[in-house]
Amino acid sequence: xxxxxxxxxxxxxxxxxxxxxxxxxxxxxxxxxxxxxxxxxxxxxxxxxxxxxxxxxxxxxxxxxxxxxxxxxxxxxxxxxxxxxxxxxxxxxxxxxxxxxxxxxxxxxxxxxxxxxxxxxxxxxxxxxxxxxxxxxxxxxxxxxxxxxxxxxxxxxxxxxxxxxxxxxxxxxxxxxxxxxxxxxxxxxxxxxxxxxxxxxxxxxxxxxxxxxxxxxxxxxxxxxxxxxxxxxxxxxxxxxxxxxxxxxxxxxxxxxxxxxxxxxxxxxxxxxxxxxxxxxxxxxxxxxxxxxxxxxxxxxxxxxxxxxxxxxxxxxxxxxxxxxxxxxxxxxxxxxxxxxxxxxxxxxxxxxxxxxx
Amino acid sequence: xxxxxxxxxxxxxxxxxxxxxxxxxxxxxxxxxxxxxxxxxxxxxxxxxxxxxxxxxxxxxxxxxxxxxxxxxxxxxxxxxxxxxxxxxxxxxxxxxxxxxxxxxxxxxxxxxxxxxxxxxxxxxxxxxxxxxxxxxxxxxxxxxx
Numbered sequence: 001x002x003x004x005x006x007x008x009x010x011x012x013x014x015x016x017x018x019x020x021x022x023x024x025x026x027x028x029x030x031x032x033x034x035x036x037x038x039x040x041x042x043x044x045x046x047x048x049x050x051x052x053x054x055x056x057x058x059x060x061x062x063x064x065x066x067x068x069x070x071x072x073x074x075x076x077x078x079x080x081x082x083x084x085x086x087x088x089x090x091x092x093x094x095x096x097x098x099x100x101x102x103x104x105x106x107x108x109x110x111x112x113x114x115x116x117x118x119x120x121x122x123x124x125x126x127x128x129x130x131x132x133x134x135x136x137x138x139x140x141x142x143x144x145x146x147x148x149x150x151x152x153x154x155x156x157x158x159x160x161x162x163x164x165x166x167x168x169x170x171x172x173x174x175x176x177x178x179x180x181x182x183x184x185x186x187x188x189x190x191x192x193x194x195x196x197x198x199x200x201x202x203x204x205x206x207x208x209x210x211x212x213x214x215x216x217x218x219x220x221x222x223x224x225x226x227x228x229x230x231x232x233x234x235x236x237x238x239x240x241x242x243x244x245x246x247x248x249x250x251x252x253x254x255x256x257x258x259x260x261x262x263x264x265x266x267x268x269x270x271x272x273x274x275x276x277x278x279x280x281x282x283x284x285x286x287x288x289x290x291x292x293x294x295x296x297x298x299x300x301x302x303x304x305x306x307x308x309x310x311x312x313x314x315x316x317x318x319x320x321x322x323x324x325x326x327x328x329x330x331x332x333x334x335x336x337x338x339x340x341x342x343x344x345x346x347x348x349x350x351x352x353x354x355x356x357x358x
Numbered sequence: 359x360x361x362x363x364x365x366x367x368x369x370x371x372x373x374x375x376x377x378x379x380x381x382x383x384x385x386x387x388x389x390x391x392x393x394x395x396x397x398x399x400x401x402x403x404x405x406x407x408x409x410x411x412x413x414x415x416x417x418x419x420x421x422x423x424x425x426x427x428x429x430x431x432x433x434x435x436x437x438x439x440x441x442x443x444x445x446x447x448x449x450x451x452x453x454x455x456x457x458x459x460x461x462x463x464x465x466x467x468x469x470x471x472x473x474x475x476x477x478x479x480x481x482x483x484x485x486x487x488x489x490x491x492x493x494x495x496x497x498x499x500x501x502x503x504x
Contacts, residue, residue: 146457146458151372151374152374154374154375154378154457154478154481154485155375157480157482158374158482159374160482161482161483183481183482186481187480190480190481
C-alpha cells in the first residue's frame with residue numbers, strides 16, 4: 001500500500017496500524033461469537049481498548065485520545081455489567097457496531113495523516129532540490145563576477161600606470177593627480193569585489209562541523225594579524241575559552257574579522273589591548289572580543305552589522321563595511337547571535353554566541 | 359623571431375592582460391624570446407608542433423609556460439593536462455597565471471602536476487612585481503632538467 005511507505009518513521013506506524021487491525025478483528029470475532037458470554041467480549045474489548053490507549057499515548061504523548069477510549073470502555077462495561085441481564089444479544093451487537101464505526105474512523109484518520117506526511121515529505125524533497133540548483137547557479141555567478149570583473153579592472157589600473165610612466169615628462173602634476181585618482185578607485189573596486197565574494201562564500205559554503213579549540217584559533221589569528229600589521233604594541237589578553245562546535249574555516253573568518261577590527265580601531269591609541277574571553281550561557285557559549293579602541297556611539301548599534309554600513313569615513317579608517325556582516329551571517333548559520341557594545345573613545349566589545357554541540 | 363632560442367610561451371586570451379604581462383617581463387629582460395598564443399588550441403599546436411605550427415621543431419621547447427585557465431576553445435586545464443601527460447613535454451615548468459582564486463581550480467591544477475599557481479593581482483604594481491618575481495625565479499634561479 002503506497003500510504004504505508006517504507007520510510008523510517010512510517011515503519012512504526014505500519015506496525016501499529018497492523019497490530020490495531022489484528023486485535024480489532026479478534027475483538028470482533030469474540031463479540032460476534034454468540035457462544036461466548038458477554039464477559040469474554042468485554043475482556044477482548046478491554047484488551048483492544050488498552051492497546052489503542054497505549055499506542056495513542058506513545059505516539060502523541062497526549063492523553064486526550066486515550067481519555068476518550070477509557071470513557072468508551074467504561075461506558076460499555078457499565079452497560080454490559082449494569083444492564084447485562086436486560087441487554088439482549090442484539091443490543092450488544094448494536095453497541096459493538098457503533099464501536100466499530102468509531103474505531104474505523106480513528107484508523108482512517110491515522111492512515112490519512114500518514115499519507116499527508118508522505119506527500120509533504122516529497123514536496124519538501126523537491127523544494128530542497130530546487131534550492132540546491134539555485135545555489136549552484138549562484139556559485140557559478142559569484143565565480144563569474146570575481147573572475148570577469150577583475151580583468152578590466154586590472155587593465156584600467158595597469159594602463160593608467162603605463163601612461164604615467166611612459167608619458168611622465170609630458171604630464172603635469174594635475175595630470176598625475178587625476179591618474180592617481182583613477183588608480184585609487186580601481187583599488188577600492190578590487191577590494192569591494194573581494195569582499196562581496198567573501199560575503200557570498202560565508203553564506204553559501206557548506207559547513208563542516210567539528211570540535212574547535214578556540215584558544216588555539218584566537219592565538220593563531222592574532223599572531224597573523226600582528227605580523228601583517230607589523231606592529232609590536234598590541235597586547236592580547238586571552239582568557240580561558242571552552243571549545244566550540246562549528247565550522248573551523250568559517251569561525252576563523254569570524255575571529256579574523258573581529259580581531260582585525262580591533263587592530264584597526266585601536267591604532268590611534270598608545271596602549272592597545274585586545275581581550276578575548278567567554279561566558280557559559282544556557283545551551284550556548286558566548287565569546288567576546290573586546291578592545292580599548294575608538295569605540296562607537298551606542299545609538300548606532302543597529303547599524304553595526306548592516307551590509308556596507310560604516311560608522312566612519314574612509315579617511316578615518318579604511319574598509320568597506322562588510323566584515324561584521326560576514327560575522328553575523330556565519331554566526332547565524334551556526335544558530336547563534338551576535339551583538340556589540342561600545343563607548344566612544346573607550347572601546348568596543350563584540351559578543352557572539354554558539355550553541356553547545358550536539 | 360626564430361624559435362631556436364624559445365624561452366617563454368605565454369598562453370593568454372585577454373589582450374590587455376597579455377600586454378601587461380609582457381611589459382612586466384620586458385622590464386627584467388625576460389621577454390626577448392617570448393611567444394604569445396591566444397587560446398589553448400593554439401598553445402597545444404605550438405608545443406606539439408601540429409596544425410599551423412607543424413613546421414616547428416618540436417624538440418625546441420619553452421623554458422617556461424605561463425598559462426591562463428579560462429580560455430575559449432581549449433581551456434588552460436586541458437592544456438596543462440596534455441603537456442604534463444606527454445613524456446616529451448612534462449618536464450617544462452608550467453606556471454598557471456589566472457584571475458581565479460577558487461580552491462577547485464587550485465586543487466585541480468596541482469592534481470594535474472602544475473609547478474606553480476599564481477593568482478593575478480588587480481593592482482598594477484603588485485601584478486608587475488608578481489610576474490617579474492616568478493619570471494626571474496623560473497628562468498634564472500630554478501634549474502630544470504635538460
